[in-house]
Amino acid sequence: MAKTLGRWARHLKLTVKTALFGPQILAFVPALTLGGYWYGGEGVLLFMAVLLPAVLGLVGLFTPMAVADAGARNGDAITGLPLRDRLRAALDKAFAEAPQTGLRTAALTMEIDDFASCRQQHGDGAADDILRQVAARLQTVLRDGDVASRIDGAVFAIALAPARRLDLEIMVQLSARLQQAVSEPIVIDGLRLFLTASIGFCLPRRASEMTAAACLDAAESALVEAQSSGTAAIRAYSAQPPRTRIVRSGLVGEVAEALECGQIGAWFQPQLCTDTGDVSGMEALARWEHPERGMILPGVFLPAIAAAGLTGRLGEVMLYQSLSALQTWDKAGLRMPHVGVNFSRDELSDPTLVDRIRWELDRFDLAPERLTIEVLEAVLCRADNDVVTRNLGQLAKMGCGIDLDDFGMGHASLASIRRFSVGRIKIDRSFVANVDTDREQQDVLAAILEMADRLGINTLAEGVESVGEHALLAQLGCGHVQGYSIARPMPFAETLDWIGAHRARLREQPKITRQAG
Numbered sequence: 001m002a003k004t005l006g007r008w009a010r011h012l013k014l015t016v017k018t019a020l021f022g023p024q025i026l027a028f029v030p031a032l033t034l035g036g037y038w039y040g041g042e043g044v045l046l047f048m049a050v051l052l053p054a055v056l057g058l059v060g061l062f063t064p065m066a067v068a069d070a071g072a073r074n075g076d077a078i079t080g081l082p083l084r085d086r087l088r089a090a091l092d093k094a095f096a097e098a099p100q101t102g103l104r105t106a107a108l109t110m111e112i113d114d115f116a117s118c119r120q121q122h123g124d125g126a127a128d129d130i131l132r133q134v135a136a137r138l139q140t141v142l143r144d145g146d147v148a149s150r151i152d153g154a155v156f157a158i159a160l161a162p163a164r165r166l167d168l169e170i171m172v173q174l175s176a177r178l179q180q181a182v183s184e185p186i187v188i189d190g191l192r193l194f195l196t197a198s199i200g201f202c203l204p205r206r207a208s209e210m211t212a213a214a215c216l217d218a219a220e221s222a223l224v225e226a227q228s229s230g231t232a233a234i235r236a237y238s239a240q241p242p243r244t245r246i247v248r249s250g251l252v253g254e255v256a257e258a259l260e261c262g263q264i265g266a267w268f269q270p271q272l273c274t275d276t277g278d279v280s281g282m283e284a285l286a287r288w289e290h291p292e293r294g295m296i297l298p299g300v301f302l303p304a305i306a307a308a309g310l311t312g313r314l315g316e317v318m319l320y321q322s323l324s325a326l327q328t329w330d331k332a333g334l335r336m337p338h339v340g341v342n343f344s345r346d347e348l349s350d351p352t353l354v355d356r357i358r359w360e361l362d363r364f365d366l367a368p369e370r371l372t373i374e375v376l377e378a379v380l381c382r383a384d385n386d387v388v389t390r391n392l393g394q395l396a397k398m399g400c401g402i403d404l405d406d407f408g409m410g411h412a413s414l415a416s417i418r419r420f421s422v423g424r425i426k427i428d429r430s431f432v433a434n435v436d437t438d439r440e441q442q443d444v445l446a447a448i449l450e451m452a453d454r455l456g457i458n459t460l461a462e463g464v465e466s467v468g469e470h471a472l473l474a475q476l477g478c479g480h481v482q483g484y485s486i487a488r489p490m491p492f493a494e495t496l497d498w499i500g501a502h503r504a505r506l507r508e509q510p511k512i513t514r515q516a517g
Helices: 002-021 023-040 042-058 064-068 084-101 115-122 124-141 168-183 212-228 255-260 298-307 311-331 353-363 377-381 386-398 414-419 439-455 467-476 492-508
Strands: 107-112 147-152 155-159 186-188 191-193 197-202 234-236 264-273 279-290 294-296 339-342 371-376 401-407 424-427 458-461
Touching (some): 084 147, 084 155, 084 212, 107 115, 107 124, 107 168, 115 124, 124 186, 155 212, 168 234, 212 294, 298 311, 311 339, 311 492, 339 401, 371 386, 424 439, 439 458
Parallel strands (some): 279 339, 371 401, 401 424
Antiparallel strands (some): 107 155, 107 197, 147 155
């Protein structure tokens, strides 16, 4: 209660201060001038008309920063959070006083996962709004003496106020509370977004020296390691060089060799039919198993692939390995209905794409129906290229499936869905998260499924992470599901055992028969 009242009092104080001394006071200058003349004559009029604006100018009211935001003179332009210098000063002060006080501090760094894609899909204005909302939520979790700062893009840093007890368990609990605050839905233009965040932190005794710079650098290193482990991960800094730490700037020079020697390749994530529980397909996902750095996720290495001009080569590798997997599953008696392969805008703009895919299917003796072309909705929205339209039309006519990936994030029109012969929409995770407990999510998802049903389009929900979500999606009529609650992406060698085990579980389930009426 005391903490809440203190925060409310500070907010009220800032509001009153801004109201009395902010740039909006300029609106009252004409009225004050007229009032001065009425009651004091020409002398007061001269003062009000000439000297008052000069005084306001001297105190900085006309500066761009004051006009833009009187309350954020010493803070970040978007979030209003303190700048990095104040964060460093708070840490250095705590370190300097620690021998006398016996109190401890620590630093955390947090980054919103996949924020670049969010900015690309929703625009700069929406991205800035998200940053502001996240910054406000962080403040609700932190104590009065904690200092939070936005240090770069969607990266936030936090200096904790000195405390008597500050250990690994407390840091993990605090990190989890910060993640929970970020994960609450954010509404942007009527769309509910569900974000995740990765966090790295450093306890001072783990840093190379007791300074703000060393502690923050260590926390950032822990954040990089957390991101290499997947989304919404938490990692503590360790002086031992982690196996998965990534030097991002050096990846461009390595991707070509990694592609050719087989380090980068297809992993597969199962998709299930909600009616029968059978495996209805697999999605091929690019993964990089680095011999020294461990697993490197697509969000890290795909920009390096693009920078090296190897997007087309990656597509060739993914297509070859996916069709090879289909052939091997068939030979093992584990017939897979189809496999989905993602194609980028550059690949879809290749005039030879259809002939190349036809040749690869003939090479593996596979029917076109066994291959599904997955296209991001954002790509479809900007598909003003006649070659893209022609390629997708010919592939659909040939018999390949066309999946619209991340549906709901790119604002594709119904005309586009028809124009590009989309056979199935893959509903983005943002519409699926917490659907079993969130009534608004249920209503939105039900509307999407109703639309798809009327258009005769199949549906698949992505990012299903709980049994409850899976069950409700089936009840609402979503045809297929995919996500961690079913299986994580796995290398091809593991798929054989997984498919066999899944089919065995289905056979063991009791059969429900209807009684004769």
